[in-house]
Amino acid sequence: MTQRSLADWLAYLEQLHPVAIDMGLDRCRAVAERMGLARLAPRVITVTGTNGKGSTCAFIASLLKAQGLKVGVYSSPHLLRYNERVLFDGQEVSDEQLCEAFAALEQVRGDISLTYFEMGTLAAFWLFQRAGLDAVVLEVGLGGRLDTVNLVDADLAVITSIGVDHVEYLGDTRDSVAFEKAGICRPGKPALCGDLQPPQTLLDQVTLIDAPLFLRGRDFDLARSDDYWSWRGVDGAGQSLTLTQLPVLDLPQENAALALQAYALLDLPWQPEELAAALQATRVTGRLERRTINFSGKTLKLLLDVGHNPHAAEYLAGRLAARPPAGKRLAVFGLLGDKALAGVVEPLLEHVADWAVAPLPTLRSRPASELADFLQDKNAAVAVYSDVQTALMAQCAQATEQDEILLFGSFYCVAEALEWLARHAKGEDQDGFAG
Numbered sequence: 001m002t003q004r005s006l007a008d009w010l011a012y013l014e015q016l017h018p019v020a021i022d023m024g025l026d027r028c029r030a031v032a033e034r035m036g037l038a039r040l041a042p043r044v045i046t047v048t049g050t051n052g053k054g055s056t057c058a059f060i061a062s063l064l065k066a067q068g069l070k071v072g073v074y075s076s077p078h079l080l081r082y083n084e085r086v087l088f089d090g091q092e093v094s095d096e097q098l099c100e101a102f103a104a105l106e107q108v109r110g111d112i113s114l115t116y117f118e119m120g121t122l123a124a125f126w127l128f129q130r131a132g133l134d135a136v137v138l139e140v141g142l143g144g145r146l147d148t149v150n151l152v153d154a155d156l157a158v159i160t161s162i163g164v165d166h167v168e169y170l171g172d173t174r175d176s177v178a179f180e181k182a183g184i185c186r187p188g189k190p191a192l193c194g195d196l197q198p199p200q201t202l203l204d205q206v207t208l209i210d211a212p213l214f215l216r217g218r219d220f221d222l223a224r225s226d227d228y229w230s231w232r233g234v235d236g237a238g239q240s241l242t243l244t245q246l247p248v249l250d251l252p253q254e255n256a257a258l259a260l261q262a263y264a265l266l267d268l269p270w271q272p273e274e275l276a277a278a279l280q281a282t283r284v285t286g287r288l289e290r291r292t293i294n295f296s297g298k299t300l301k302l303l304l305d306v307g308h309n310p311h312a313a314e315y316l317a318g319r320l321a322a323r324p325p326a327g328k329r330l331a332v333f334g335l336l337g338d339k340a341l342a343g344v345v346e347p348l349l350e351h352v353a354d355w356a357v358a359p360l361p362t363l364r365s366r367p368a369s370e371l372a373d374f375l376q377d378k379n380a381a382v383a384v385y386s387d388v389q390t391a392l393m394a395q396c397a398q399a400t401e402q403d404e405i406l407l408f409g410s411f412y413c414v415a416e417a418l419e420w421l422a423r424h425a426k427g428e429d430q431d432g433f434a435g
Helices: 006-014 026-035 053-065 095-109 116-130 174-184 200-208 253-264 272-281 310-322 341-351 368-377 388-398 411-423
Strands: 043-048 071-074 086-088 135-139 156-159 191-193 213-215 221-224 228-234 240-247 289-295 298-305 329-333 354-357 382-384 404-408
Touching: 006 095, 006 116, 026 095, 026 116, 043 053, 043 174, 053 071, 053 135, 053 253, 053 272, 071 116, 086 116, 095 116, 156 174, 156 253, 174 200, 191 253, 200 213, 221 253, 228 253, 240 253, 240 272, 253 272, 289 388, 298 411, 310 341, 329 341, 329 388, 329 411, 341 368, 354 368, 354 388, 368 382, 388 404, 388 411, 404 411
Parallel strands: 043 135, 043 156, 071 135, 156 191, 191 213, 298 404, 329 354, 329 404, 354 382
Antiparallel strands: 071 086, 221 228, 228 240, 289 298
């Protein structure tokens, strides 16, 4: 039999289970036991939240790597390559490693049906367990309590923020969402929450299992100025820690503060200069990511953000207000059909002068005509395009060097932009782009 390529495996996984999302741990736990999956590394940190999971995971990993630790990170979804989901010391795993992991899973799962996400998560666990890592950082895919990542008993449970999203699975209140996310906490193990107003359900669940809880605004926090920010927190013994005059970050400083508190509880060296440098060096593709490109002889500024729910839009609006362009801000926007259109668009209306909307390359996309109708009702300047890449080219064509092009609304939207940038990055072509 011909050995499957990674593309073959991914196509196979997509049709393996009758539904894309099937919440629950019983099937995955049975396969994990057959594979002998147990302790993935001496230190395991699980991260959930409505927004901010990716950057928080990246900050934690950077802080750990700065101490010379060998660190694995699992996250989802990916933007361009599936390999982005599994990192060893910041490097994507190879196609061959992933294929080996999927083959090992296929050999033992028998008649147990698993989803695409479940297969991918167990494959990552298998790779981590075999890699001799010092620490693993795991990003929850959806919710927490019933997500496959929650098979692992973490030494630290990190909850970034709590907003309403994925209502069909998590409920339509912050209380119901908080209950699901609190499911990653473990008895006697530290739990951290970066939300300044954690719902009572979260506090109750953590109290019920007697997990030490560290809250932003009480146990740790940050303070900002125009040029610097500072942090205060506590170590595992309750002793106060501080960092001052930290350089301003492009990624959310709230998530850096949460990552610092997580690090402070891991009984590792506290070296302010090394920690500050690690935070400053942290990058996450598609999260408040600034790029400069050359297009038809113009140097243009792009801002890419995968934010796709009202909570993320509110945060993005705050960042845009704090850093207005010299000229206009032009948007490229696409949205999935199950996302709150008004909640995503309304916070950004005053910050965007011109909108280019397009459908996303998925059956789950909201029609661009709906986006345009909503924006027109708000008296916004808007044009409809056949796809995200065409919309982006149109905004590049009309932008001046004083303008900023904001591309947001979905992982799909940012992925389309990244593909376009990568395809045209090697010189001038018919689209007027030079990288």
